[in-house]
Amino acid sequence: MSAANTPYAVNHISVDSVIFGYDGRKLMVLLLPEQVRMGREVFRFRKLPGDLILREEDLEEAVHRIVRDLTGIDVLKMIQIKTYGSKGRTSETDMRWLLQNNGVTIDGIVTTSYLSVVKINRQLESLRKKFGFEWTPVQGIEQLAFDHNRLIEDGLALLKNVSDATPEILFDLLPRKFTIPQYRLLCEQVHRRHYDPGNFQKKVLGKMPYVLPLEEFETGTGHRAARYHRFDKTAYKRLRK
Amino acid sequence: MSAANTPYAVNHISVDSVIFGYDGRKLMVLLLPEQVRMGREVFRFRKLPGDLILREEDLEEAVHRIVRDLTGIDVLKMIQIKTYGSKGRTSETDMRWLLQNNGVTIDGIVTTSYLSVVKINRQLESLRKKFGFEWTPVQGIEQLAFDHNRLIEDGLALLKNVSDATPEILFDLLPRKFTIPQYRLLCEQVHRRHYDPGNFQKKVLGKMPYVLPLEEFETGTGHRAARYHRFDKTAYKRLRK
DNA sequence: ACAAAAGTGTTTTAGGTACACCCATGT
DNA sequence: ACATGGGTGTACCTAAAACACTTTTGT
Known part of the structure; x- marks a missing residue:
């Protein structure tokens, strides 16, 4: 036709x-x-x-x-x-x-x-x-x-x-201020697998120096409050050069 | 227009x-x-x-x-x-x-x-x-x-x-009979990096049971002859299930 | 004998996993 | 007090890297 x-x-x-x-x-x-x-x-x-x-x-x-x-x-x-x-x-x-x-x-x-x-x-x-x-x-x-x-x-x-290859993309997905558990949950959904909370925490803090801790904490959780962090794009780019 | x-x-x-x-x-x-x-x-x-x-x-x-x-x-x-x-x-x-x-x-x-x-x-x-x-x-x-x-x-x-993700594709590229150094050279060109010959050999033989040694060797090389191997598709698929 | 690359063995290092345990918060 | 998840510390396991050393072949 x-x-x-x-x-x-x-x-x-x-x-x-x-x-x-x-x-x-x-x-x-x-x-x-x-x-x-x-x-x-x-x-x-x-x-x-x-x-x-x-x-x-x-x-x-x-x-x-x-x-x-x-x-x-x-x-x-x-x-x-x-x-x-x-x-x-x-x-x-x-x-x-x-x-x-x-x-x-x-x-x-x-x-x-x-x-x-x-x-x-x-x-x-x-x-x-x-x-x-x-x-x-x-x-x-x-x-x-x-x-x-x-x-x-x-x-x-x-x-x-x-x-x-580019962890940055997940930080574009997270809010400006986020907790490590929030980041972990995101990774779990993207990679369709479970991460041990403790090990995940250490990996992020130890291997990702561009994730910076803030002096701010979650509230109203019914358990220990998680610390907020932020993604430092400058530090990230410097590290990747 | x-x-x-x-x-x-x-x-x-x-x-x-x-x-x-x-x-x-x-x-x-x-x-x-x-x-x-x-x-x-x-x-x-x-x-x-x-x-x-x-x-x-x-x-x-x-x-x-x-x-x-x-x-x-x-x-x-x-x-x-x-x-x-x-x-x-x-x-x-x-x-x-x-x-x-x-x-x-x-x-x-x-x-x-x-x-x-x-x-x-x-x-x-x-x-x-x-x-x-x-x-x-x-x-x-x-x-x-x-x-x-x-x-x-x-x-x-x-x-x-x-x-x-799928090592199989490189074996589709190699001849039916190949040596480990040939496979290593291929990997080096695909991944644009160098591999230590000894470590590479051990990794293949130890972690890739679908690469089978043959009773056949290279000739005319001017140095120790490399053993030929073959890719066993059946063993490979079984392992990936 | 020598060069040159195949192949083996040993040691070190880094990263991941398991898990025990302490910490902080709301009910 | 207790449940719940945040967060730390320690031990273990595996894979990758470094490298010394032995083997085999052609010249």
């Missing part, structure tokens, strides 16, 4: 972004609620922020623009996860197949996914209310639109790999 | 494959010689095997087909490296911009690169002669067409990461 005169596939390109957040207890992923009216029925579902890229737009530019438009968030760094061809994919491609260009039917949509992380703070909470996005715990996520569950899995796997 | 009636980019998709080989001494990458006539002048250059994908074709299908067509090689496994947008890329996009579909100018070409490895054996050598591809040492590679130097860099980085 394609009207083009070459055998080569003609595609639109879309980008989807897997944005992780951490509320101090659980690793979360950012989702957008959507609804589609089909006659009398209304289907509700949630999806990752994403859209088609525009002419004259590079992939990275596009994902930054789209995330800003859909969530208000100006994400600093995007890491490419993977590209998914149009064949054998779910209804996302079908749904947008209608898009035509001067009678040339698009053969499909190729999707490239990106990983990013954000600190959940007051500013971000106000954006959440304004734009209506939602944080969902990565563990026990529901069935999502399209193949978005897979994108999240692949994104989480990449987050794990990246954080091995 | 685009005649389409939506703001969305319309692209062709191309795939390029970075295929590594190992001759027992040096890590090599497979390149195809090309020449383009521009009036009286003939430009010669080398490039990675790659082409545009066809309608109704998935990315992986396409890269397998293209590699088979261009080199005769039926590669078993392809690992996606990265996708490069069309904007700000070099002349590859320009060169093929001419491709049009019913008056709709394509906005650009998005390229996805794939990593693969092959054993250089007699069968492969005969394919090399038949299809005219060339093996080039990864170290000290010349300036290639388009952004192919970058693709190779990114491919090598991925090979390193993959081989950390």
Whole structure:
């Protein structure tokens, strides 16, 4: 049904972004609620922020623009996860197949996914209310639109790999002031394993001199209060040179 | 200059494959010689095997087909490296911009690169002669067409990461019979570091029970002959379960 | 005999794990 | 007082590194 005169596939390109957040207890992923009216029925579902890229737009530019438009968030760094061809994919491609260009039917949509992380703070909470996005715990996520569950899995796997090579990314996820147990819980969720609390404490304090103790402690815990720490980016970069 | 009636980019998709080989001494990458006539002048250059994908074709299908067509090689496994947008890329996009579909100018070409490895054996050598591809040492590679130097860099980085998680890939690169020093040299080139020969030997023999010694030795070396070994896939898989 | 690389053995070091135990806080 | 998790100290185990030394081969 394609009207083009070459055998080569003609595609639109879309980008989807897997944005992780951490509320101090659980690793979360950012989702957008959507609804589609089909006659009398209304289907509700949630999806990752994403859209088609525009002419004259590079992939990275596009994902930054789209995330800003859909969530208000100006994400600093995007890491490419993977590209998914149009064949054998779910209804996302079908749904947008209608898009035509001067009678040339698009053969499909190729999707490239990106990983990013954000600190959940007051500013971000106000954006959440304004734009209506939602944080969902990565563990026990529901069935999502399209193949978005897979994108999240692949994104989480990449987050794990990246954080091995570049611990910095996990501190971008933590609040400015955090406790070692909070950091440990985050690591446990990213690496899907358990860490001994005592050993973890010692490793961080002994091997990560860019994690600095503050004179401030948690309150209202029902047990000994944990000390707050902060991530010193300058010391971190100096160490990595 | 685009005649389409939506703001969305319309692209062709191309795939390029970075295929590594190992001759027992040096890590090599497979390149195809090309020449383009521009009036009286003939430009010669080398490039990675790659082409545009066809309608109704998935990315992986396409890269397998293209590699088979261009080199005769039926590669078993392809690992996606990265996708490069069309904007700000070099002349590859320009060169093929001419491709049009019913008056709709394509906005650009998005390229996805794939990593693969092959054993250089007699069968492969005969394919090399038949299809005219060339093996080039990864170290000290010349300036290639388009952004192919970058693709190779990114491919090598991925090979390193993959081989950390899955040592098997390096044995796919080694000949069926190999010596421990050959394996060590390969690891040194992939990981860009030096290994102590004695320690390396012990690590392989002690921690990799799927590397089996043979009753066969190198000859004509000018020094003590190294023992040949082989990779036992069955034992390897059993261990990883 | 000698050079040169294969291969073995020994020692040291660093990092991870297990776990006992003390500390601080809310109920 | 007690439960709960924060945090410290100690012992142990394993893997990696350093390096001395022996073995084998071609010239």
